[in-house]
Amino acid sequence: MARPIVAAQMYTVRDFCKVPKDIVESCKKVAKIGYKAIQTSGMGTVEPMPAADLRKVCDSEGLTICATHISFDLMRDNPAQVIEDHHALGCKWAGIGGAPRQYQENEQTWVKFAKEASEVAAKLSEGGIGFVYHNHSHEFARHGKRTVMQILFEESDPKYFMFEPDTYWVAHGGGSPVAWIRKLAGRCPVVHLKDFAIKPDRAQFYTEIGEGNLDWPGILQACEECGTRWMPVEQDTCPGDPFNSLKISYENLKRWGYR
Template sequence: MATRRDFLIQSAIFSAGTVLLPSCALAPGAKGGLGVQLYTFRDEMAKDAIGTLKKIAEIGIKKIETARSGKGHYYGLSPKEMKTVCTDLGMSLVSGHVHLDKNFDKTVEEAVESGQEYLICSTMPTRGQTVDNYKSVAEAFNKAGEKCEKMGIHFGYHNHEYEYESDNGQILYDVLMDNTQPDLVHMELDLGWVIVAGKDPIDYFKKYEGRFPLWHLKDMDMAHKESTEFGKGGLDIPLMMANQKLSGVKHIFIEQEEYAGAPIDSMIHNLAFMDKL
């Protein structure tokens, strides 16, 4: 009997006019295949978290990374409920985007309850594009990482474009890398924002080998500086995938913030693109 997943994949094949193998959830070198950052489905998750997770599971996604929302870190579900729903759907809750703020202790406790492996700070806790501020933030990240490690969680940081600005001749992201402890601060590299900033992810893989256990795989429309479907932007995805070992990546999350149509259609396209690799 044909399943909804079969129907969706066959539809993607018909639309693209390509031959697609039924392994779209898998990526060489990334443990357990590809995941998705749920910010991709932010509106849908806010309206119907469980129903949206079911649709994501049906197209073959195996890993989930949450994003802070108006309903909390788990879209109105408790941490245990989120874990149970993902498990029942054959997915694993691996990571979550949070803020490093006054409620961070509670955030860590929730992450422990959810069973997730990583807590990723999604934005600079203090703004200021100076070397001194980034050194201060690095110290705060080291302390947060130590707190998380004691609770069995890995702490990390997700970059944007602005971290690649310079102050006094120093790239601020490099200041952050040079002043954080690799065993306490685990970097999630957003490959799309790296190229928008005019940098090459491969250069960072080489300079900080093995320090990027998580990726956001995001193709970018370079003219508009916004995300797009795989193969339509400026990221050399095959080259990135060929350098997984150098980066140290363990978990790859697809993220797309803007779409040509519905988010689920963009995700099906992206999975089909990855299959052709």
């Protein structure tokens, strides 16, 4: 299988992506680090950048837009617009950062979400766009005998409902990133790479890839063997310059043969 491609999750540098001018500069910076792809998230919060304009910027910097994070409501209520926007971006995967609150109450509401999201994903598929679901740690809470992740895996349509497992949040929820990537084989085209570290006072924190405690050889091998195409690097908070954190992560991944 082809090796997955490393991408920069632009949520990491969201404070430098609020207006189009800053988005352009941030794309230039991540391309200079060596990244060949980005995932859009948290960008244009003050002034959005039109999809076609962002595509031009990324094309000029040799960047592919591998995935997005948008609202589930937009996907459900206006799938035609989502399809149009993603084609304008040259982007295959439309992602959501989690389920809306009303679906998070109990096992029945999570099952309802799995079914409804599968229907939305099927509509997007008609336009050539795929759906991916990004987890946090609350998907490892149990409702009855199943975790939410198990509910989503078992109750969704495997043809259309794909996953975007986040390595940090899987571990934070008590799961094994390697085991979950393998469980999701063929259903995780995008995997969020995020490292997990612990302070002496037991506080957990985000850190650069390879600087924390996760099993990166196992994670990367699982991604490669399970059909993952894109591996966006994300760090929700950074100790200093987030572009430097993206660089450290990229260099460590490059040292392991991934770029």
